Amino acid sequence: MKPIVQISLDLTTIPEAVETAQMAMRAGVDWLEAGTPLIIAEGMHGVRELRAAFPSIPIVADLKTMDGGWLEAELMAKAGASMVVVMGQAHRETVELVVRAGKDFGVKVMGDNLGMPDPVGGAKLLEEAGCDYVIHHIGFDFRSVWKERGKPVPSPLDQLCAVVNVVNVPVQAVGGLSIEQAIATPKYGAPLVVIGAPLAIDASAFRAAAGNVEAALRQICEQVHAYGDVPVGKGCHHCGRFPSRRLEPLMSC
DSSP, X not given: OOOEEEEEEOOSOHHHXXXXXXXXXXXXXXXEEEOHHHHHHHTHHHHHHHHHHOTTSOEEEEEEEOSOXXXXXXXXXXXXXXXXXXXXXXXXXXXXXXXXXXXXXXXXXEEEXXXXXXXXXHHHHHHXXXXXXXXXXXXXXXXXXXXXXXXXXXXXXXXXXXXXXXXXXXXXXXXXXXXXXXXXGGGGTOOEEEEOTTTTEETTTTEEOSSOHHHHHHHHHHHHHTTOOOOSSSOOTTTOOXXXXXXXXXXXX
């Protein structure tokens, strides 16, 4: 598939989210994400306003659903979301109900492996449950606290090769990546590139970042789109390993 640049709108007001999204569209971003802070602050209204402003742009609703899966997916689908996010740590039945709602209402499902004891095996379980995409994710709080304690902070790149090797769906790597690392994820066979903090979003305050964000985003989009087609389900391109579909993790390239 063609690589995708997605901007994470982790903001708390609709006007700022729409303004940031307009800037991102000018820069060449492909998908908009109604981030969790926006959904908490504005609920369905945030997604609805993004859909009204951008009628043809894919919108990810980062619900991080843990329960009530069918209803939450229904609400966001009716508000205009194209994709919804369910957590792999939820009951398997919740994931299955989100997938069912996705089919009922015409939205795709992104399964997030944040916090799963085995992220690689968890990614495979999410695919088996019917998720259309896998998010390989290391959480903000986890990274922040480990850094405070002077512990080495894991990177999503550490196991990205292994995750890509066990699934046949597109993968997205999220959590503490530098801009350069995020741009490089298609080399691993993960075509969905997310841009949020610190470039576009101030994560400490859930507001738009300062500086010439538009120019930087434009350069990022140009570099990501220059990859051309990124084969999905063909293994890690970075190291040349090919998918074994096994669950024993290949720790890194």
